[in-house]
Amino acid sequence: MADYKIETLSVQGGYTPENGEPRTLPIYQSTTYKYDSADHLGDLFDLKAGGHMYSRISNPTLECVEKKISDMEGGVGAMLVSSGQAANLTAVLNIASAGQNIVAMASIYGGTVNLFAVTLKKMGIETRFVTPDMTDEEIEAHIDENTRLFFGETVANPALVVFDIERYAALAHKHQMPLVVDNTFATPVLCRPFEYGCDIVTHSTTKYMDGHATVVGGCIVDSGKFDWSIGGRYPELTTPDESYHGVVYTESFGPAAFITKARVQMLRDMGNTMSPMAAFLLNLGLETLPLRMERHCSNALAVAKFLESHECVDWVDYPLLESNSQYELAKKYLPKGACGVISVGIKGGRAAATKFLDNLKLFNIVVHVADARSCALHPASTTHRQLTDELLTACGVRPEQVRLSVGIEHIDDILADLDNALRA
Numbered sequence: 001m002a003d004y005k006i007e008t009l010s011v012q013g014g015y016t017p018e019n020g021e022p023r024t025l026p027i028y029q030s031t032t033y034k035y036d037s038a039d040h041l042g043d044l045f046d047l048k049a050g051g052h053m054y055s056r057i058s059n060p061t062l063e064c065v066e067k068k069i070s071d072m073e074g075g076v077g078a079m080l081v082s083s084g085q086a087a088n089l090t091a092v093l094n095i096a097s098a099g100q101n102i103v104a105m106a107s108i109y110g111g112t113v114n115l116f117a118v119t120l121k122k123m124g125i126e127t128r129f130v131t132p133d134m135t136d137e138e139i140e141a142h143i144d145e146n147t148r149l150f151f152g153e154t155v156a157n158p159a160l161v162v163f164d165i166e167r168y169a170a171l172a173h174k175h176q177m178p179l180v181v182d183n184t185f186a187t188p189v190l191c192r193p194f195e196y197g198c199d200i201v202t203h204s205t206t207k208y209m210d211g212h213a214t215v216v217g218g219c220i221v222d223s224g225k226f227d228w229s230i231g232g233r234y235p236e237l238t239t240p241d242e243s244y245h246g247v248v249y250t251e252s253f254g255p256a257a258f259i260t261k262a263r264v265q266m267l268r269d270m271g272n273t274m275s276p277m278a279a280f281l282l283n284l285g286l287e288t289l290p291l292r293m294e295r296h297c298s299n300a301l302a303v304a305k306f307l308e309s310h311e312c313v314d315w316v317d318y319p320l321l322e323s324n325s326q327y328e329l330a331k332k333y334l335p336k337g338a339c340g341v342i343s344v345g346i347k348g349g350r351a352a353a354t355k356f357l358d359n360l361k362l363f364n365i366v367v368h369v370a371d372a373r374s375c376a377l378h379p380a381s382t383t384h385r386q387l388t389d390e391l392l393t394a395c396g397v398r399p400e401q402v403r404l405s406v407g408i409e410h411i412d413d414i415l416a417d418l419d420n421a422l423r424a
């Protein structure tokens, strides 16, 4: 199955029914599993036999969706978790502990910035933020022998900065550490980070993967390519885990060492598990992901071009506009499209921007992106409401800025709605 194209994997991947079995992925709404012998269960606990023990750690419905996402990304294994936040937290904690540090791009999702800068710090893990305009030497000055991983987002939410995966993979590998990429906005349909040297991918499946704004979820995918024994730098993977009768993950699970440890140790201990019902809904979304991404991208590009030439618009930010600073990187990493999110500056500043929002009909005002339905948000009066205009500018949000998440409706209706609201 893994050899099929992504359009086929998204529909049929992960679950192949046997004779007479349900055609649709069943919801295994069971916390518990039954065994014929105590010995077999003992082997499961020793990780000697494969199979399910308890749904905090694994479940047949989740397993099928994990296999599908792993194949779509081209990995050796995946693990679903309760949210995108849980995915990034678990990926980091799997290989970083108190006294160590990570390096991350400054222009990443605000929730991840909080997680890294505030909550990880309380756990004793420091995050060093870097920016793309720094030279390699300037970035390397933030790396030391306790740096555990390098983190970025394929397309940053909402800054729309495109991550030069090859550049940062080379930098990370030079310092014997993995590159972790949050691929939420691109999805494997638009970019497969493993093809450019990334080692671990994370997702908020809440966004395009679900795509219908029905269920919060997250996923971690392991490329299986990183050599964890390098320089003895990752003893948590290459020396006995006392909490698991001395299992050595790299010896017992080879290329799947990282993702196996994430499950049997992190998910076991932290319990940030996805429910079978959530996995079922996510799977429905995945089945149409390639089709939806195609439409999100073509609609967004048409909207970006339309807004760029509109008399009521000051500026438009979309990576695949030729005028955009991210255009060259976007052409390389996102040739099929740069997702459905656009930032636009409305002429007339803050007041004009909120008036524009109030006059939209098809676009709903919501605190969400990557939904099949078009939606809009004015960051300055909502997510960044407490800040003065000067402080807004300092963190890259402008008072006249509106964030549009372009949906999959007909482009004529989308453009008419925008045009009406702009003229009002």
Ligand SMILES: *Cc1c(COP(=O)(O)O)cnc(C)c1O
Pocket: 083, 084, 085, 086, 109, 111, 112, 153, 157, 182, 184, 185, 203, 204, 205, 206, 207, 216, 217, 218
């Ligand atoms: C939304 C988002 C997250 C957080 O995901 P949740 O599912 O809301 O916890 C993480 N990274 C990116 C890029 C996101 O857009």
